[in-house]
Amino acid sequence: MNKRLQQWLLFLVWIIPVLAACETESTGTPAATTGAEAVVSQPTRTVKPIVSFTPRFTATPIPSLTPIPSETPIPSETPVPPTVTDTPSPTPTATVDGVIYADENVNLRDGPGFDQPVVLSVPSGTQLGVLRLKTDSRGFDWYEVAFTDEDGEMRHLWVRTNLVVTDYEDVIIEPTPTPTPATPAPEAESEEAEEDQSPAPAFESNNVNILAYCRQKGVVPPKPTTDDKVVIEWSWFVARPEYMEEHLTNANYQVELDGELLDNWRAYASETKQEAGVWIVYWYYPVGRLSAGPHEITFRLTWDEMVSDGYQRFGPGTPTEVDEGSCLFTVVEPES
Numbered sequence: 001m002n003k004r005l006q007q008w009l010l011f012l013v014w015i016i017p018v019l020a021a022c023e024t025e026s027t028g029t030p031a032a033t034t035g036a037e038a039v040v041s042q043p044t045r046t047v048k049p050i051v052s053f054t055p056r057f058t059a060t061p062i063p064s065l066t067p068i069p070s071e072t073p074i075p076s077e078t079p080v081p082p083t084v085t086d087t088p089s090p091t092p093t094a095t096v097d098g099v100i101y102a103d104e105n106v107n108l109r110d111g112p113g114f115d116q117p118v119v120l121s122v123p124s125g126t127q128l129g130v131l132r133l134k135t136d137s138r139g140f141d142w143y144e145v146a147f148t149d150e151d152g153e154m155r156h157l158w159v160r161t162n163l164v165v166t167d168y169e170d171v172i173i174e175p176t177p178t179p180t181p182a183t184p185a186p187e188a189e190s191e192e193a194e195e196d197q198s199p200a201p202a203f204e205s206n207n208v209n210i211l212a213y214c215r216q217k218g219v220v221p222p223k224p225t226t227d228d229k230v231v232i233e234w235s236w237f238v239a240r241p242e243y244m245e246e247h248l249t250n251a252n253y254q255v256e257l258d259g260e261l262l263d264n265w266r267a268y269a270s271e272t273k274q275e276a277g278v279w280i281v282y283w284y285y286p287v288g289r290l291s292a293g294p295h296e297i298t299f300r301l302t303w304d305e306m307v308s309d310g311y312q313r314f315g316p317g318t319p320t321e322v323d324e325g326s327c328l329f330t331v332v333e334p335e336s
């Protein structure tokens with residue numbers, strides 16, 4: 001209905017001015033007269049007032065509905081996956097203190113074995129921590145040691161057990177073996193350091209070395225006291241290094257102290273060293289403190305196969321199938 005009312009109002013607003021205009025035009029004009037008469041009698045044109053129509057009300061358009069905005073869903077939190085971090089392998093903790101003891105610098109290697117590259121050489125008196133013990137494929141014992149280098153970096157390296165003064169084997173009854181670490185490329189000076197390696201004459205300053213065949217060599221043995229630690233010593237030299245490998249592979253040392261066999265003798269060998277034109281290996285077997293009185297060492301060396309030292313042949317089928325010797329020495333009480 002509002003729409004029709006609007007239409008009527010618009011129609012009336014339009015038609016009223018039209019009707020008013022028509023009424024004005026319909027007022028008659030008198031016939032022509034004389035000039036004077038025309039002036040006097042000409043009526044004045046009166047324009048009827050235009051009646052404006054005031055609408056009773058103005059239609060208010062119905063407001064359009066404003067759509068209610070739909071709820072924007074709150075995004076759910078996407079769980080962030082936890083960052084995977086590598087769990088560090090436990091680092092062996094040094095269990096026992098140790099000190100390098102030798103006449104010259106001692107090689108620290110990347111792994112347990114003479115075939116492992118030399119990482120660095122350290123002088124006698126160097127302190128380190130002994131981590132564990134491992135025997136290589138040739139029967140030699142090695143300590144893994146923790147050593148702090150000049151840059152303050154902790155290095156885990158390997159050294160022959162007979163070059164370290166430590167009571168590790170007394171403290172650790174059953175050391176846990178560890179796998180051989182990966183071997184990096186050897187340093188350029190590794191071979192030269194190997195040639196300069198010297199064997200350790202003893203474990204500690206109060207050790208006394210006794211030559212196993214002092215009688216055959218004409219050497220008068222020292223007289224250790226009951227406070228000294230006795231170390232039994234012997235050696236083997238060859239003209240060229242390949243002969244030493246042949247000897248170590250086939251040699252069988254039977255060394256006894258007072259009739260008791262000293263087993264695991266391979267563990268107490270030094271590294272091969274060039275000395276006075278020959279290649280030599282020393283053995284230093286610690287037997288500890290002995291009681292006062294006479295003691296005897298018996299020495300016997302045989303070979304599984306014939307070998308040569310570059311000067312003569314030894315072993316089966318040769319003039320020297322057995323090499324024997326002995327040494328008698330006396331342990332005394334310390335002076336008060």
